[in-house]
Amino acid sequence: MKEVKVFSPASIANLSCGYDVLGVCLDNIGDVIIVRKTKEKGVFIKKITGQNLSTDISKNVAGVSATALLKNTNVDCGFEIEIHKGIKPGSGIGSSAASSAGSVYAINKLIGEPYTRNQLIKFAMEGEMTASGSRHADNVAAVLLGGFTFVRNSIKHDYFKLNSPIEMAFAVIHPKIELKTKDSRAVVKNNVTISDMVSQSANLGAFVSGLYTENYELIGRSMKDIIVEPMRSILIPKFNEIKSACLGEGALGCGISGSGPSIFALCKGVSKANNVAKKMKEIYDKLDLEYDVHISCVNDVGVKVL
Amino acid sequence: MKEVKVFSPASIANLSCGYDVLGVCLDNIGDVIIVRKTKEKGVFIKKITGQNLSTDISKNVAGVSATALLKNTNVDCGFEIEIHKGIKPGSGIGSSAASSAGSVYAINKLIGEPYTRNQLIKFAMEGEMTASGSRHADNVAAVLLGGFTFVRNSIKHDYFKLNSPIEMAFAVIHPKIELKTKDSRAVVKNNVTISDMVSQSANLGAFVSGLYTENYELIGRSMKDIIVEPMRSILIPKFNEIKSACLGEGALGCGISGSGPSIFALCKGVSKANNVAKKMKEIYDKLDLEYDVHISCVNDVGVKVL
Numbered sequence: 170m171k172e173v174k175v176f177s178p179a180s181i182a183n184l185s186c187g188y189d190v191l192g193v194c195l196d197n198i199g200d201v202i203i204v205r206k207t208k209e210k211g212v213f214i215k216k217i218t219g220q221n222l223s224t225d226i227s228k229n230v231a232g233v234s235a236t237a238l239l240k241n242t243n244v245d246c247g248f249e250i251e252i253h254k255g256i257k258p259g260s261g262i263g264s265s266a267a268s269s270a271g272s273v274y275a276i277n278k279l280i281g282e283p284y285t286r287n288q289l290i291k292f293a294m295e296g297e298m299t300a301s302g303s304r305h306a307d308n309v310a311a312v313l314l315g316g317f318t319f320v321r322n323s324i325k326h327d328y329f330k331l332n333s334p335i336e337m338a339f340a341v342i343h344p345k346i347e348l349k350t351k352d353s354r355a356v357v358k359n360n361v362t363i364s365d366m367v368s369q370s371a372n373l374g375a376f377v378s379g380l381y382t383e384n385y386e387l388i389g390r391s392m393k394d395i396i397v398e399p400m401r402s403i404l405i406p407k408f409n410e411i412k413s414a415c416l417g418e419g420a421l422g423c424g425i426s427g428s429g430p431s432i433f434a435l436c437k438g439v440s441k442a443n444n445v446a447k448k449m450k451e452i453y454d455k456l457d458l459e460y461d462v463h464i465s466c467v468n469d470v471g472v473k474v475l
Numbered sequence: 476m477k478e479v480k481v482f483s484p485a486s487i488a489n490l491s492c493g494y495d496v497l498g499v500c501l502d503n504i505g506d507v508i509i510v511r512k513t514k515e516k517g518v519f520i521k522k523i524t525g526q527n528l529s530t531d532i533s534k535n536v537a538g539v540s541a542t543a544l545l546k547n548t549n550v551d552c553g554f555e556i557e558i559h560k561g562i563k564p565g566s567g568i569g570s571s572a573a574s575s576a577g578s579v580y581a582i583n584k585l586i587g588e589p590y591t592r593n594q595l596i597k598f599a600m601e602g603e604m605t606a607s608g609s610r611h612a613d614n615v616a617a618v619l620l621g622g623f624t625f626v627r628n629s630i631k632h633d634y635f636k637l638n639s640p641i642e643m644a645f646a647v648i649h650p651k652i653e654l655k656t657k658d659s660r661a662v663v664k665n666n667v668t669i670s671d672m673v674s675q676s677a678n679l680g681a682f683v684s685g686l687y688t689e690n691y692e693l694i695g696r697s698m699k700d701i702i703v704e705p706m707r708s709i710l711i712p713k714f715n716e717i718k719s720a721c722l723g724e725g726a727l728g729c730g731i732s733g734s735g736p737s738i739f740a741l742c743k744g745v746s747k748a749n750n751v752a753k754k755m756k757e758i759y760d761k762l763d764l765e766y767d768v769h770i771s772c773v774n775d776v777g778v779k780v781l
Binding site: 187188189190191319320321322327329331332357358359360361362363366367368369370371372373374375376377378381382387390391396 | 495633638663669673675677678681
């Protein structure tokens with residue numbers, strides 16, 4: 170195999186109760202990445218469409234992740250990468266994760282798969298470091314493993330997949346404002362009370378339990394964030410109004426996607442997600458604020474060859 | 476029915492990664508509680524064997540819990556309670572929880588079961604408040620529901636049972652030193668860093684996932700406590716030495732049972748738990764410190780009529 174073309178999907182990190190821990194892989198929306206072997210050794214970003222991004226491999230997350238993989242792997246060729254961005258950088262639905270995970274997944278395919286999907290996470294995390302200044306694995310784990318994913322320990326590279334109840338559907342709205350992950354991480358306070366820690370961790374544990382028992386009500390009432398959302402939501406226009414409208418329409422839960430500004434609502438069933446998205450749009454239409462809306466089921470496969 | 480005799484078991488709270496959230500019900504060890512209807516209204520503690528405890532219903536946790544239940548329930552009789560203590564108060568394996576849960580469970584039986592086991596938790600918690608000064612539900616939920624249990628929110632009374640992998644076995648050692656729950660709660664610091672919160676909550680979520688997937692290795696490596704154990708363990712003789720010995724012998728995890736001083740080790744299989752208990756004993760034997768040792772499987776039923 171000399172060339173491979175992959176679809177690398179968007180993802181939602183945190184899911185309200187799982188800051189830096191939970192992620193979920195989306196379908197429909199993602200980047201398409203083509204990687205070709207080259208005689209010349211090294212990594213080359215040959216082409217980027219859809220977004221205006223650097224082709225410098227020390228700045229582009231796909232280049233950074235690919236370089237991290239190759240530093241640990243003996244290969245006698247190089248790789249040129251074409252990136253067709255379907256996800257907008259800075260949207261909060263894992264744009265950098267899709268490009269990072271997609272490039273290492275594609276290269277791994279071309280070199281005979283010496284790594285499992287799980288083992289590729291550590292290389293893709295290097296792209297996240299470049300994008301946001303923090304080596305977080307929540308989005309890249311979701312893209313590489315598919316479904317709902319869990320980061321137990323990103324230093325020890327302990328990641329796994331959770332169960333995904335079949336009827337889960339997401340409505341996501343991306344208000345077109347600029348919000349850098351770095352800035353969004355900066356508003357997170359450094360300390361929490363032990364009682365807030367107990368509440369937040371109880372919600373995370375209950376959410377995980379709800380996924381396994383497919384208890385949609387438990388999943389919904391566990392999607393609380395008393396630590397990060399109160400600070401970050403200030404940076405997102407009409408966050409509280411949108412959240413109330415989504416929950417009023419019957420969403421199981423609603424929160425900030427990753428570090429924002431996208432807002433997601435988790436719903437039971439696609440038709441409910443469509444109704445919830447309508448409510449989201451109405452609120453931004455009144456403001457004349459530009460936005461994108463996505464409806465997505467859980468993508469249980471993750472990044473894949475096209 | 477005029478009289479009921481129940482067995483109300485011991486329990487382990489926290490389980491390292493789930494402070495104020497996780498609990499597990501033990502078998503073999505527990506209190507026996509007999510409750511009889513009386514013509515005279517009210518609650519009367521008629522007899523206590525095994526321990527020297529107050530029969531004042533405003534001080535004895537069985538009396539406090541029973542009174543809390545009766546305040547919310549119309550009955551035209553009273554109840555006299557006999558308590559045969561099998562669990563030592565202050566041992567950290569849910570002595571107050573067993574008496575609290577046992578008394579309300581028995582009374583509920585005598586009055587035709589107007590409450591589910593889950594609904595009895597809030598009454599039994601009143602006994603915990605009297606015993607320790609905090610209205611925590613982790614032990615009483617374990618006693619009433621059986622198995623591994625989860626307290627999502629004790630103000631909203633949101634409790635549920637988790638899955639219990641079949642081979643779980645506990646070795647517990649109780650060093651006979653006095654350690655009041657109140658004092659043990661006082662050494663817990665009020666604030667944690669967000670990064671410690673993420674680690675601790677990731678371990679809790681991973682532990683829950685491990686219970687459902689029956690992944691013993693994941694359960695073991697998730698049993699970490701970076702928040703409470705470093706402070707509380709100072710109050711327990713040779714804690715670190717015992718923990719090392721247990722893990723060295725192949726225990727999945729080892730930590731402080733509830734607020735201590737008992738130390739528990741979770742093992743795969745009873746024979747492993749027996750070997751681990753031997754190592755625990757060797758360490759206290761060298762100190763000439765008195766102790767009790769218990770070996771227990773998970774009691775998936777909880778408190779029950781004898």
